[in-house]
Amino acid sequence: MNEKRTEPNAESGNPAAGAAVPRFSAACGTCGSTCGPQPPTATHGGDGNRQPVANQTSAGPFAAFRDWRLDRAAYARQWKQRTGGKVIGYFCTYAPEELMYAAGILPVRILGSHEVQNVTEPHIFGMFCPFCRDCLAQGLLGRYEYLDGIMIAQSCLHIRQTFTSWQKHVPIDYSYYLPMPHHVQSRHAAPFLAKELAIFQASLEDWLGRKIAAPALENAIDIYNRNRQLLWRVYETRQAADPPLSGEEALEMVLAAQMVDKQDHNAALESLLARLPERRLPRPTGARLMILGSKDDDIEFIHMVEACGATFVIDDHCTGTRYFWNNTDPDGDPLDRLARRYVQRVPCPTKDWPARTRVPHAVALAKKYGAQGAIVMQQKFCDPHEADVPALTKALNDAGLKTLFLEFDVTVPIGQFKVRVEAFLEMLREDDLF
């Protein structure tokens, strides 16, 4: 199932709302500023995490993933104590995690908290996406104090501004900007990236005061490949008529993968896979949905949709398949192989040109997983994703899927989205009402 794809990915989040007071979504989508309270939206816990959603279904075999996500700071601190290693926060899934892992570093993804905040206004342009400001807020609010370093692999300008602003305003020991090529469809992209990886490696070695041994890098590549294979195997089970896991649980699983040591995650996945065959969701599957977008870590939204009588069976976003869909080749020079892996992965729209390779990939996934409908989301002001929406929508419609487009902000208005989602599900349910 590791499809042959030549693509890059994207993810940076997007724009959003201005400052405001907790419990209200502050952004006026039209004027992009705070123009008055909107209905209360879900609020989430701090510390870069969110509180458990009521009636959350991810008990049992998925509890470990959720616990990691909810207390990622504690996990990272314990990991440092246990291993004596350093932790680097990265901003985009183009970050070559294997290289850092081989250096004894735990790479963790910096994500937002989905809380209204008022600390980023002076630092991020008003028309930049909500995700980039949500991420920066976490740094400014001191929720990633356990990080020893930060790094970014170039994806989009919005998230890069988060990185540079973090560099400037949050005290940090180490930071690195990796010029990940944009034109990944060029034959020069992989060789270029391989050279950049070598420079990044030298920078890490300089910072740590020791070399990254060749066997350590091979080991890291193996562990990361293993993780992707295990994630694929869990995803495969979602093709069943009644998938043994919900979309919310799948999301918890992938999010945790971006936060914890892959060896711990692999052990949890092995244990999960042993338990999945006899597992059933405690509710009907309902409508089979796909979700597509930049990053969709809004657990509360996913939970709301599934509670309306649906199950997400597949996705195309960078807190899902785009993160782990492509493996690294086993043979050859390790940096060349890693470079090829990141250049050829399922692309982010920022890198998916001149050919739009992500569209046929997404349609193939939808068909393979038997999705009936697709929720196409984007972060507000995310131009690369927005530019893909018409092509994506048309291709999915042509393939027989109905689509619902939603624009996300730091917080989502659950009530307003719910009526759209319910109406969408009513459309999918054929003629129940007629």
Next chain:
Amino acid sequence: MSAAQEFWRWKEYRWHDPAVDWRSAEIISAGVDIGSVSSQAVILADGRLYAFSSQRTGFDSPESANQAMKWAMEDTGLTLKDLHYTVGTGYGRVNVPFADKAITEIACHARGANFMHGPSVRTILDMGGQDCKAIRCDEKGKVEAFLMNDKCAAGTGRGMEVFADLLAVPIEEVGELSLSVEEEPPPVSSTCVVFAKSEASALLRAGWPKNKVLAAYCSAMAHRVVTLLERIGVQKEFAITGGIAKNRGVVRRLEQELKLTALSSSYDSQIAGALGGALFAHTLETKRRKSGAVPATESA
């Protein structure tokens, strides 16, 4: 402030058809639409419109539902027990205590408009109290696609209420008055209700008469929903539902922009959602009886 000064306050009303004997009907179905601003209850006797009410929504949705239904049943002898199947819809659809099922107002408006305007209607614009929906449907009134305003509540009934109050013009007269201008002014530029109100205040201070300010606002509102409609694709058989459908100042300008005439109907545009709910209720009760299932009201 006394009630007389509340220019935004639209008239609440009820109606029932004295010519119909509901006791001889096989199926009594009902729809209750709890909107953000107004609530309607509609009762059908064997699929035929029998009674309805329309009133303001209070802060307590279940209570608003109870009151709307109670008022619709007034003088008819009907009680809640006589309703075979009830559908709740609208913003408060899950808060209708006596409903058998909740269905979105999007599906209900399409179904209601199909009943009001006939099976040819393909595009529906529901202009409600705090949101606005463009709906495309098939000949049965089944939704094929829809879009809702997702940025702010400009271009909705609540915005019009704000202007009625600002200009001290009873809400029912806003549309006509806005059409009395000799020359159409440019629309107000702000899309935000609050900023549009500030802009209107400035226009008044600059000496604009009320009708001209209202024309500028109605025009902005029409312009705004046209963009929503164009995104979903407007077909010729086009109808408007919801409270704003009663505002000729908005409807006329909308028709001019679209170069189309909205279908007219003898039914009250504001009950479309509740009517659609009652029609679904009728279908669901019919299906239930065919399947021999336990009455929904007893299993609930």
